[in-house]
Amino acid sequence: MIETALNERSTDNHVREDRVFESGNPRTRLSAPRSVLARERAQIARAMLADCRFCAHDCGVNRLAGPNGLCHAGAKARFFSAQTEVSDELELVPTFAVALSGCDLRCDFCITGASSWNPHAGAGFDAGAVAAKARAALQNGARTIMVLGGEPTVHLPAALELVSLLPETAKLVWKTNAHGSAQARELLDGLFDVWLADFKFGNDVCAQRLAKVPGYVRVVEENLLWAAGHSELIVRHLLMPGHVECCWRPVAEWLAANLSGVKVNLRSGFWPAWHAARHAELRRTVSTPQSDRAIALARQFGLNLIP
Amino acid sequence: MKKRPTQKGFKSPGENQVSELLILPDGRILVHNLTQPFAELLAELNPDCEQIASRSSCRTEVKADVTQTTFALLRRGQSRIIRP
Helix, strand or coil: CHHHHHHHCCHHHHHHHHCEEECCEEEEECCCCHHHHHHHHHHHHHHHHHHECCECCCCCECHHHCCCCCCCCCCCCEEEEEEEECCCCCCCCCEEEEEECCCCCCCCCCCCHHHHCCCCCCEECCHHHHHHHHHHHHHCCCCEEEEECCCHHHHHHHHHHHHHCCCCCCEEEEEECCCECHHHHHHHCCCCCEEEEECCCCCHHHHHHHHCCCCHHHHHHHHHHHHHHHCEEEEEEECCCCCHHHHHHHHHHHHHHHCCCCEEEEECCCCCCCCHHHCHHHCCCCCHHHHHHHHHHHHHCCCEECC | CCCCCCCCCCCCCCCCCCCEEEECCCCCEEEECCCHHHHHHHHHHCCCCHHHHHHHCCCCCCCCCCCHHHHHHHHCCCCCEECC
């Protein structure tokens, strides 16, 4: 019954009717104000928690009844950080970054592991209060508003509610692990100006070992291809010590072959945080030779690296 | 339904500006969640670092919240900044 009800309320028709592509511009143009669409979609997303399939784990659990999925998140979102930062891509900063607690991946090296693995961390998310802070940040010079986590896909209803309360002209950034589902993409379509997406692992073996996620590469590639056609896309890769050849090389090669010219931010500041020590090669930072090798590979594949 | 106990002294996210940094033995400093006041401080300490200079020049009106302890640590070395 739940599935039928959800299908009747499916976002498909609603969202697709809104999608109009301008010539030469991959960004989805909305036929109604962003705030209005976001509010409607937030309601739809909240109902979809009854059969949650926001991420590629595709749990299908009822989160309205409690935290039953792999992310351990219930229906209510929490957040552990909301402040203006300047450490992201230069073209996006200063950004007012809102970090929602909880994630669907279990990256042992996660720099915010304590909050990202725990959807109960931080404080209850009040979209109105956070939106007020975001508007103040914009007035004080912030260039963008970034929604991240953890993984914000886990808390789509809250993220969409926040969007519904933000100025129409605000430049919004969706910072994601790119492990979301097609359902999540439909709900997000056209609402965010920039998708800032991680491509962490270049193969499924490393992804399974370090983040306990199966079938990672195919899911991320699918999401990146979609994002490139529906918004501006920036791909991030956090270089990990000892993973230049197994992870960065295939990522770089795939990006060159499939998303030629896409903006790529290669980040070399790996920080052996959280449970990184569980893996011998992750107990250190990235050495200068490894970093240099990674940059050389990027040049070899003709990637469009951005600071 | 049982209520969660209130954490004494707990502040909601966003009430304070927080940056984290990791100082490595070779003099490198890794910075996480870099705020502008902190970026300005780092730029003063190492004006030659292009990465930090470009970020410290972003203008927002936020109050600095940097401790003396952190400042003292940073003064010890000429460091380059790497963003995780």
